Amino acid sequence: MITALFSSVEAGLLYALMALGVYISFRILDFPDLTVDGSFVTGAAVASVLIVGGVNPFIASLAALGAGFLAGCATGLLHTKGKINPLLSGILMMIALYSINLRIMDKPNVPLLQQETVMTIITTAFQRFDQALATFIPFIPKTWAIIVFGVLLVTIVKVVIDLFLKTEVGLALRAVGDNKKMIASFSGNTDRLTIIGLGLSNALVAFSGALIAQYSGFSDIGMGIGMIVIGLASVIIGEALFGAKTIVRATLAVILGAIVYRIVITLALRVQFLETGDVKLITALIVILALVVPQMVATRAEKQRKARKRGAAVASTQADYESV
Amino acid sequence: MLQLKQITKVFNEGTLDEKVALKHIELSLQPGDFVTIIGSNGAGKSTLMNIISGRLAPDTGEVVIDGKNVTTMSEHDRARYIGRVFQDPMAGTAPNMTIEENLAIAYNRTVRRTLQFGVTKKRREFFKETLATLQLGLENRLHAKVGLLSGGERQALSLLMATFTKPHVLLLDEHTAALDPARAQLITNLTKQIVEQYRLTTLMVTHNMEQAVQLGNRLIMMDGGQIIFEASGEEKKKLTVEALLQEFQRIRGSQFASDRAVLV
Numbered sequence: 215m216i217t218a219l220f221s222s223v224e225a226g227l228l229y230a231l232m233a234l235g236v237y238i239s240f241r242i243l244d245f246p247d248l249t250v251d252g253s254f255v256t257g258a259a260v261a262s263v264l265i266v267g268g269v270n271p272f273i274a275s276l277a278a279l280g281a282g283f284l285a286g287c288a289t290g291l292l293h294t295k296g297k298i299n300p301l302l303s304g305i306l307m308m309i310a311l312y313s314i315n316l317r318i319m320d321k322p323n324v325p326l327l328q329q330e331t332v333m334t335i336i337t338t339a340f341q342r343f344d345q346a347l348a349t350f351i352p353f354i355p356k357t358w359a360i361i362v363f364g365v366l367l368v369t370i371v372k373v374v375i376d377l378f379l380k381t382e383v384g385l386a387l388r389a390v391g392d393n394k395k396m397i398a399s400f401s402g403n404t405d406r407l408t409i410i411g412l413g414l415s416n417a418l419v420a421f422s423g424a425l426i427a428q429y430s431g432f433s434d435i436g437m438g439i440g441m442i443v444i445g446l447a448s449v450i451i452g453e454a455l456f457g458a459k460t461i462v463r464a465t466l467a468v469i470l471g472a473i474v475y476r477i478v479i480t481l482a483l484r485v486q487f488l489e490t491g492d493v494k495l496i497t498a499l500i501v502i503l504a505l506v507v508p509q510m511v512a513t514r515a516e517k518q519r520k521a522r523k524r525g526a527a528v529a530s531t532q533a534d535y536e537s538v
Numbered sequence: 539m540l541q542l543k544q545i546t547k548v549f550n551e552g553t554l555d556e557k558v559a560l561k562h563i564e565l566s567l568q569p570g571d572f573v574t575i576i577g578s579n580g581a582g583k584s585t586l587m588n589i590i591s592g593r594l595a596p597d598t599g600e601v602v603i604d605g606k607n608v609t610t611m612s613e614h615d616r617a618r619y620i621g622r623v624f625q626d627p628m629a630g631t632a633p634n635m636t637i638e639e640n641l642a643i644a645y646n647r648t649v650r651r652t653l654q655f656g657v658t659k660k661r662r663e664f665f666k667e668t669l670a671t672l673q674l675g676l677e678n679r680l681h682a683k684v685g686l687l688s689g690g691e692r693q694a695l696s697l698l699m700a701t702f703t704k705p706h707v708l709l710l711d712e713h714t715a716a717l718d719p720a721r722a723q724l725i726t727n728l729t730k731q732i733v734e735q736y737r738l739t740t741l742m743v744t745h746n747m748e749q750a751v752q753l754g755n756r757l758i759m760m761d762g763g764q765i766i767f768e769a770s771g772e773e774k775k776k777l778t779v780e781a782l783l784q785e786f787q788r789i790r791g792s793q794f795a796s797d798r799a800v801l802v
Contacts (some may be wrong), residue, residue, distance in 0.1 A: 234594050270724040385635070392632035399591070399630070400647040400699075401617040 217486075220355050222406030222480040226473030228272050229444065230426045231371060233452070233472040234465060235418030241464070242379070243411045244391035245293075248304030250309025250419050253285040255438040257420025258427035259315045262324040265428070271332045277425040282420020283413040285311060290409030313436060322435040323362030324427075331428035336363045344353075360429070371418070372465045379461050386413050419445075440494055447497055448472035450504045475500065540567040540590070540707045545599035547585055547763075559585040561763040564597070567707070572733055572740045574750040576782075577760035585709050586760075590741070592616040602630065604706050618648055622714040622739075623696050630696030632742075637676060637695065640684050641665045641718030643746030644699035654659040668702050670737075690721030694728055701732050708733065710742040714749070722756045727752070747779045757782075761790060 216518065232254060239247035257278035264274035287309065292303035340359035347358065378384045389397035390407045398404050419441075426435035452471020458464035475497075482488055482496050542672035545563040550556050550624045560582045579585050588594040590601055591638060592613035600609045624630050631640050637642060642656035642665075657665075662680065669677040672694050676687075684692060693713060693731050710729065714722040726749060733740050750757055755775050758781070766789050769777055 378653075380655055380657070381653045381689075382642065382646050382656045385639055385656040386646070387652055388635060389632045389643050392634050393629070395624070395629050396632055398614050398619055399620075399624075399645050401614050402643070402646075403612075403614045414690045458758065466694075517685060 217355050218480050218484075219477060221357070222476040223473055223532035224357060224360050224364060225399065225426070225429065225439065226476035226489050227368050227469075228422055229476065230368050230422075230469040231425070231471035232244045232419045232422035232441065233445050233448035233468050234371060234375060235282075235415040235422065236374070236442065237449050237465065237468045238418070239412055239415040240446065240449060241458075242388055242391050243408060243415070245300050245412065245417060246304070246349075247286075247289060247412060248301065249289045249307045249311070249412070249416055249517035250283055250304075250408060250437045250442040251382050251440070251446055252308040253282045253416040254317065254426075254441045255315045255433070255435060256285055256318070256435035257282050257423030258437060259318040259324070260420070261424030262326055262427050262433040263318055263320075263325060264325060265329050266332060267326070271330060271428060273334065275421060275428070279417045279421040282423075285410050285414040285420065286414070286416030289416070290405075290412040293412075294405035294408050312352045312435070319433065319435065323432060324434075325432045328427060329433075331433055332425065333357075333360055333361075336360060353378055355537075368469055372469060375465055383407075399426035435488055440497065443494075443501065444475065447501045447504070448475050450501055451475055454504045454508045466494065539571070539604060540601040540741070541565070541587075541600075542590070543598045543600040543602065545586070545589060545601070547582075547596050548596065549590060554604045554717070556611075558763050559594070560589070563763075563765060565758070565765065567739050567741070569739055570737045571756055572738075572754035573742070573756040573758055574742065574754045575743045575758045575760060576750045577748060578743070581760040582763040583657065583760055585728070585744070585763075587709055587741070587743060591620055591709055601692055609616060615668065619706040621700035621708045623693070623700045623708075623710050625712040627689040627693040627696065627716055630699065631684045631692055634683060636681050637687075638650055638662060638665055639682040640789075641668075641702075645691075647703050656756050663780060668698060669783070671731075672698060690717055690724060693717060693721070693725050697725065697728055697732065701736060701738060704736050704738070706739065708740040710740065710744075712726045712743050712745060715745060716746070729753070747782055751777050751779055751782065759786060761786075 232250070236247075236250060237251075261271070261274040261278040262280045264277055265271050269277075285524050289303050289307040292298045293304060294299055296303070298306070311513070337357060342357075342434070379388060386397055386402045387407050387410070389400075390403060390404050390411065394404050421431075423438070426437070448471040449468050450471070451474055452458075452467035452469070453464065454476065456463070456467035456470055458467055478500060478506045479493060479496060482495070483490065488496070541608065542563050542755070543609055545560050546558075548556060548558050548561040563582075563586065570674050576587070576768040585594065592611060592615075596609065600607055602608065603616075606615050608619070624628075632643065635643075638657050642661065645661065646656070666677045667678065669680075674691055676691065676780050684695065686693065693716075696712065713729075714725045716724060729742070730753060730793065732738070740754070742750075755774060756770040757768070757777060758765055767785055
């Protein structure tokens, strides 16, 4: 049980990078970008092929990041220069990437089990601390180093995003999602900003895909299916549970949302009558709950507040009568 | 400062819905000119504004700002020369960003955006000082999201954002029309104050004839895509709403028919 929770936190941290990417397109740019399903695999494919080819896994992961950036820019170009609706641009790019990913991998599946990856490098590097840690925390799994690495990496990415969104370019990017007419009247090139924003978003998604491939020991042509929904689930769950008042808070919420999502899925799959194939259905249900419940809570709180107010008003008029 | 040379614009050319929006518009603004434009709906005022700002391209003619031909320049590049305030108080600001972030975006209208922070200590002080001139207390709410402000406050902020970087040309597109009379008066006063303070070359579209007569040193009346009447200097100072209406009837021989022409 603890091992299962541990690995869901590990995976959650790596998926959090993808969720942050979705946050940038979905919330900052207000652009529902479905490229994610394709660019996630692109990242995994590029990294795996390079690793099998003998490239340093860290460099391979950065190459995946670059490939994702290009994929995002392509979607941005379709939307801004091709004047194609945002959803359709994403879908077109997603379907195009399916073939491109197959070309990159040359087969539907690239195993990485015998390869040196970012994950194996990190676990071996920290191995000498294993003994020492095990004396303090007896149940610690062998892969604890991945969590340390994940936390560090995600924190760095989060802080960089937070800072970037406060720069002049970052503010302009946020304004594109908030009020296009306004930013255009203040010399903001909305087309270019949208392209850059989608590029950054998909760079993170592909980077996450590269790390997930190395974590699970393979890349597969189908590993991106439904990824956008998982990203959205993370964003929505995170915002519902942890709030999104400021950017700093929202990015943290998205990361925690990604981890919570993994934990919920792990726990759900432990229920007897649920099968692995039910994951997507559970995901859909979680997103629906995360969207509906906060609304219901808010309306109920509002109703109660009003009822109290009415009650107080009635009481005071009665008091007035009695005093007369 | 701003020159329009033989601007013509036709919408839906060659179809049944063809509409000539502007016919050979010729207009030249000297530095510091404050021109008010009146005219009924469909007179071509908004089209004119959109052509100057670059949202629309003219079919023929040239737009020249500060001696530079900007006719083919994109809207966002041209924005380096132009400050704009829209009719809708929601249009000029980003609601989910704070007051200081909005000001930082406006600050970058003339300066290329880089990866340095948009709001620095120095800029924040500058923003505070500038906001204080509005006398709305906004300088104490730098971290408030703009979406929380009232329509009047947002329009005042929009006006400030469009002007504090001293644009070569200021375009005001019925920027008081969507406000209640008290707020409209506030924005009108602020407009007067700011335009005088920075000596901005201004073009203001309005439906309020009283406002058109009071503000500015030149007045233009448009109808059917043409400039049909113009007054400046002493002549403009002596103008009254009644005289304007008579003028319109004399030229067009018809009632100044517009459901939105506010007479007082």
